[in-house]
Amino acid sequence: MAKDPLRKKPGAGRPEIWASGGQRPPFDLRALGRAGLHLSRAGVAPILAWAARGLRRLAIGVKDGRGRIPPERLGRAARLVPSHLRVAGWVKSLAATLAHASATADPDVRRGNALVAEVQPHLWSAASPVAPVAPAPSAPALAPGEVAPVVLPEPTILPPGDDPLAAIREEIAAGPTQDTRAGPDQPPAPPGPVAEGAIQVLGYATGWAAVGVALPYGLGRALWLWAAGRDLRQIGTDD
Numbered sequence: 465m466a467k468d469p470l471r472k473k474p475g476a477g478r479p480e481i482w483a484s485g486g487q488r489p490p491f492d493l494r495a496l497g498r499a500g501l502h503l504s505r506a507g508v509a510p511i512l513a514w515a516a517r518g519l520r521r522l523a524i525g526v527k528d529g530r531g532r533i534p535p536e537r538l539g540r541a542a543r544l545v546p547s548h549l550r551v552a553g554w555v556k557s558l559a560a561t562l563a564h565a566s567a568t569a570d571p572d573v574r575r576g577n578a579l580v581a582e583v584q585p586h587l588w589s590a591a592s593p594v595a596p597v598a599p600a601p602s603a604p605a606l607a608p609g610e611v612a613p614v615v616l617p618e619p620t621i622l623p624p625g626d627d628p629l630a631a632i633r634e635e636i637a638a639g640p641t642q643d644t645r646a647g648p649d650q651p652p653a654p655p656g657p658v659a660e661g662a663i664q665v666l667g668y669a670t671g672w673a674a675v676g677v678a679l680p681y682g683l684g685r686a687l688w689l690w691a692a693g694r695d696l697r698q699i700g701t702d703d
Contacts, residue, residue: 495696496686501675502700504682505569508674509576512566516583519559527552527587527651552587553652557663559583564667569675571700586654 525531526548535542563583567576655663690696 489695499686499696499699500683503685504675504678508678509566509570512562516559516562520583523552523555549651561663561667565671568668568671588651
């Protein structure tokens with residue numbers, strides 16, 4: 465019996481893996497682990513980044529007075545409650561920790577570094593603007609051989625009973641005074657090197673802990689993709 469030349473061959477136009485009789489790529493346990501880890505990191509990093517940005521916005525709102533309780537409503541407990549500025553600093557530190565956690569979990573290093581640079585800056589300016597100092601008036605030019613006159617300050621006459629050392633004696637008698645710059649209405653200082661290192665280490669640990677929690681989800685999704693015909697060896701390399 466003659467064959468029809470227009471008839472298509474079996475398997476023509478179909479993927480090679482389907483034409484060979486199978487519908488799934490070869491299963492590799494190591495590829496499954498790598499794909500599951502990659503999918504877990506890619507799923508956890510956006511959630512941590514969203515939380516870090518949200519806490520940063522919350523810290524700015526608390527710094528501006530949002531949700532602040534007036535001291536007269538707290539009564540005697542006002543001295544035990546931290547100020548809204550200090551609370552804003554704590555929230556910002558938590559946002560920085562989550563930013564480092566997201567950067568740790570994110571497979572894209574540049575994206576993680578950009579998130580840290582966005583959330584990391586201090587809420588308050590480190591240096592206050594300095595007013596420009598007016599230049600001192602220049603002395604008039606002197607002729608050759610002329611000596612500049614010496615100007616003595618006018619003597620001050622103190623009123624009777626005014627002791628110039630009275631203020632110093634009062635401070636010594638009162639003892640050391642508290643620094644007003646550390647008061648409750650003053651913004652906290654930016655984190656030092658030790659605090660910055662603690663935030664980075666805690667963020668690193670939080671990021672990998674979140675990836676470990678999400679690992680079953682990543683493995684399950686990798687198995688689902690493999691059942692749908694996706695080669696697990698290409699996951700994480702073609703993104």
